[in-house]
Amino acid sequence: MSLNGWMGKVLRVNLSKKEILTEPLTEELRYNFIGGRGINSKILYDETGPNTDPLGPENRLIIGAGPLTGTPVPTSGRYTVTAKSPLTGILGDGNAGGTFGAELKYAGYDHLIIRGRSEKPVYLLIDDDNVKLKDARHLWGKNTFETEIILKEELGNTEIRVLSIGQAGENMVKIAGVISDEEHAAARCGMGAVMGSKNLKAIAVRGSKTINIADPGRLFELVDGMYEDYKKCSAYDWYTKYGGTVAIIDMCRAGSAPIKNYLKSGGTDLDKRLPISHEKIFEKYKLKDVACYGCPLACDKWTYIDGLGRCKHPDGGSFHSAIWEIYDYPFIVEFNRLCDRYGLDLYSVQMVTAAAMEWYEKGVITKKDTDGMEIRFGDKEVVRSLVHKIAGREGFGNILAEGSIAAGRIVGADPDSTATGGYGKGMDHGPIDCSAIAGLTLSLSVSTRGAGHLRAVAPMAWGVSDSLPPKWQKVYKEAGAGDLVNKQWVCHPVKAEIATYFEHICTSTDILEICKNTTEFFFFYGYEGREKKDDLEWHADFLKAVTGFDTDRVGLEKITRRVLNIEKVYNVREGKRMEHDMPSSRFLQKRKGGPLNGKALDPKELEKLFKYYYKIHGWDPETSIPKRSTLEELGLKYAADELEEEYGIQL
Amino acid sequence: MSCRKIYVRLPESCTGCRICEMVCSLAHEKTGVNPAMSRIKVISFPEKGLIIPRVCRFCRNAPCISACPVEALSQDAETGVIRVDEDKCIGCDRCVEACNFGGINIHPEDKTAMACDLCGGDPQCVKYCMNRTLIFLRPEEYRTVKDRAILDKTVPSVWPEPAGRDVTL
The missing domain is CATH 3.60.9.10 (Aldehyde ferredoxin oxidoreductase, N-terminal domain)
Known part of the structure; x- marks a missing residue:
């Protein structure tokens, strides 16, 4: 069959x-x-x-x-x-x-x-x-x-x-x-x-084969419902028009532009002040909407730059480039294209090159280390040249090619003051300043692939209070957290619960291989008279219509927990514990300027928040290692046995 | 009275999501999705910044019908739809070659010609085209559409014509 x-x-x-x-x-x-x-x-x-x-x-x-x-x-x-x-x-x-x-x-x-x-x-x-x-x-x-x-x-x-x-x-x-x-x-x-x-x-x-559908009638019904929602939603037009660029607005409002390798904090109106503001980009350049396969949102854009021709529009890239203090759209397009063609991770390249600029400024490295190059903030030619060197592992590029954390170690940079790969387990996250934002810091740090904003994407918007779904506004209130939504730096336990909730949604999105933009769309930009959708519910509906696999919200949530736990066990087996999840001090620093001016996370409170998060997951709050009972409940007894018998880890 | 046709409102508005291909194949094959079995095909010209859906134009004196050596094709007088007599069709490809618009194709499994049948009057591709690139109108209605594009044989370009594809870094 x-x-x-x-x-x-x-x-x-x-x-x-x-x-x-x-x-x-x-x-x-x-x-x-x-x-x-x-x-x-x-x-x-x-x-x-x-x-x-x-x-x-x-x-x-x-x-x-x-x-x-x-x-x-x-x-x-x-x-x-x-x-x-x-x-x-x-x-x-x-x-x-x-x-x-x-x-x-x-x-x-x-x-x-x-x-x-x-x-x-x-x-x-x-x-x-x-x-x-x-x-x-x-x-x-x-x-x-x-x-x-x-x-x-x-x-x-x-x-x-x-x-x-x-x-x-x-x-x-x-x-x-x-x-x-x-x-x-x-x-x-x-x-x-x-x-x-x-x-x-x-x-x-x-390929020329057919993907069978269990219940085409039901599938069309569900798709119709979703289309109806899209059309009614006031955000649809500007969301499809600006695509990922909308993130700039939210991030800037949260003061999260990673200006000068996180040494400065951005003001709320950054998106309007800079020549990279989305409005200015869309006014000046002719962009064309393009979609991934099967996507009615079409957030991807093609842009045209004289001298470069058709290019991909780097949606968030223009905002992230604040990390070098470069604000120039055509250059960012060029950088994006360079990374795509060399096959480089754009985020990591931005992080490691900005780190090098800071090392140079602080004298950790000199011209002798950099093949005679003056690596200064704001210099486009330096960025270009570093990208070429990284891709070819030439000279100084050979060090940067190891990623920001390893490169920092090689050049002898003080990891607390200059390593930008702040978050967990050796991977630098995308250039977003999340210092003084507790929920975001937590969800980025505990990601099972090393710092990543897409393992629990929604809390990112926590910096913007009106985008938190009403359901969670209510939870905040009931938890006696009051106006917590506007106090991003406070490590209230309810933030660990919300992070977990979004973690389930993001995991479900990843195992079904659908896009997180739909999730964000439904959560943040509903329309009047419509209850915001619970993602896992519609995920389960679609899964059932397409495959016939009979599951519901509860069943799907259990599956996402199973996936998270098997990934966690993988990392535990590699020796990763709670201390590897914790952010470096760069992200505990006090904000200088912007909407969160003078605010910082309290390290002790943050640790408590992490422990609470582990507790919710049924993991040991001291080490973050999953408990036997948690693994057994999820049908992962074999993983528990392996940890105990082969790795001598007491569960 | 003239019949309704599927028009491409503005070629540069197609995003290439290919949902039209998927729903077309699901509507016709009933139990599965397979873009190779779709009556509508999306063609991409990335260097020109263009993605264009191609579907039967329901021509008068349709070249596909006259090209058919076994008289398997006929035109529905009322709707303009090109009907395929699957018993007669020998899958020789002549109709495909005769069509200037890529509007008729050979079904990969049945090996017979397939063209748009307007889903019996409610074309699914139009229904699921999110940004209304595909529209379903009578010719006289279409002429009143403000931002429509006149499609001729040459592919227009959104951006300046490139001199070949620049593959340098």
């Missing part, structure tokens, strides 16, 4: 043995971990461990689409790339949109597991059941954009979908990502370096 929603097949490739096999996607995996990030993480847990070298042949590169990917469920066209991260040494993943995930489903596969190392550069060609490893020596050294164009020409098909690495991935730069469809990046955690270590240049996929 053929499945609905899931294609039911996993493609396994061993590059060392040149072996290609397919195996069924078991019911155990489907029903317990759903798909996408969930199944990816479970496979990584099963097949890698503390002895796995992230850049060795035994690491797995796992690419997974979700059961809803490639169906008309709005915003469902995403996929996750998972591997043990060379940047952090723990679980790593990157998530991207575009069309690659859907095409993988149409080719008949839910997940792709790649191990081994090819002797010579190869690329993987998937044309339905016809899967081949092909010579990629002529592609080695080419950027991602060129690779995609050459492959499409060679294969005589412009509709083929390509995922590839650029020079950065080839050189195993630890902040290299993978790029699909020219501009969609699964950027984080150094997934590009893992692909490069395997001598795998690209994956080209073309």
Whole structure:
């Protein structure tokens, strides 16, 4: 019997043995971990461990689409790339949109597991059941954009979908990502370096199979309801017009622009004052809306810059560039394109280059260390040149290619004063200043892939009180927290509860492989007369209509907890404890200027907040290690046994 | 009276989300989604900044009908829809070659021609086109649409024409 929603097949490739096999996607995996990030993480847990070298042949590169990917469920066209991260040494993943995930489903596969190392550069060609490893020596050294164009020409098909690495991935730069469809990046955690270590240049996929739908009538009904909501929602027009750029407004209002590597705090009107304000950008440049597969929101934009031609509009990028004190739209577009073509994680590059500027300013490094370059804030030429050096691992770039935390260690920078990779477990988060915002600091720090704002995205908007859903406004009140919503720096336990709530939503979004923008959309921009939707409820509705898997809000929440716990156990097995979650002192500093002027987080209170968060999860509040009872309740007895028996960790 | 057609209001407004392809295939195949079985196809010209949906234009004296060697195609007098007699169709591709608009294709499994049938009067692609790139109107109504685009054989460009695709960094 053929499945609905899931294609039911996993493609396994061993590059060392040149072996290609397919195996069924078991019911155990489907029903317990759903798909996408969930199944990816479970496979990584099963097949890698503390002895796995992230850049060795035994690491797995796992690419997974979700059961809803490639169906008309709005915003469902995403996929996750998972591997043990060379940047952090723990679980790593990157998530991207575009069309690659859907095409993988149409080719008949839910997940792709790649191990081994090819002797010579190869690329993987998937044309339905016809899967081949092909010579990629002529592609080695080419950027991602060129690779995609050459492959499409060679294969005589412009509709083929390509995922590839650029020079950065080839050189195993630890902040290299993978790029699909020219501009969609699964950027984080150094997934590009893992692909490069395997001598795998690209994956080209073309599919012509059908994704079966369990209950098409119900699916259309649900999609109709969602469309109705979109149309009624006043925010729809400006949300689709400005796309991710709207984040600039919220972030600036929260004073979270990472100005000069977090040394300054932004004022609330930053978005209006700067030449990078969204209004000015949209006035001056002709932008075109583009969508990922199956997305009616179309938040992606193409922009046109003289001398560069068509480029991707870097939505949040213009705001993040405050980290160098550079406010110049065409330059940011160029930087974005440079990172995409080299196959680099834009966020990490921004963080590490800004850190280098601070090191230089403070005299931690001098011209002798930087190949004679004066690395000053606000210098575009320096940024350009550093990107080239990082991608090629040339000179000083070879140090920066290790990521901001390791690079700081190498140059001997005081980690508390200059390491920008403030949050947990060795990964720098995106350039957003969340000092003095307790909820945001918590949810970024505890992320299972190392600092990441997409593991519990919604609390990000906490800086803006009116965007907190009424339901939680009520919880605040009932908790006796009063006007807490406007006191971001206060570490009230209810913030851990809200972080957990959004964590479930974000995990559910990732395992179904839908987009978090829909979640944000429904939560923050409802319309009058409509109860804001509970995400897990509509997630479960869609999952049931597409796959027939009978679950509800409660069932789905349990699954998201299972996914979180297996990821947590993975990191515990790698030796990560509570202290690795805690932020560095840069994020405990007092705000200088902006709406939160003079405010700071109290380290002791923050620790209490973390402990409360662990308690809610059924983890030991002192160490953050999951309790046996928690793991057993989620059907993860095997993980508890393993921790106790093989790693001698008392649960 | 003239019949209603699916028009592309403004080619630069298509975002390439391809929901039209998905709902078309689900509406016709009933149990599954497969864009290869869609009657509407989205073509992308990224260098020109354009993405264009292509669907049957319901031509008068339709070239696909005259190109068919086995008389498998006919036009519905009332709706203008091109009907395919699947028993007669030999899947020879002549109609596909004859069409200037990419409006008729061969079904990948049945190997017979397939063209838009307007879903019996309520085209699903139009219904789910979020930003109204696709509109369903009579020609005289269409002529009154203010921001419509006149599509001719050449593909217009949103931005200045590039001299090939620049692949440098």
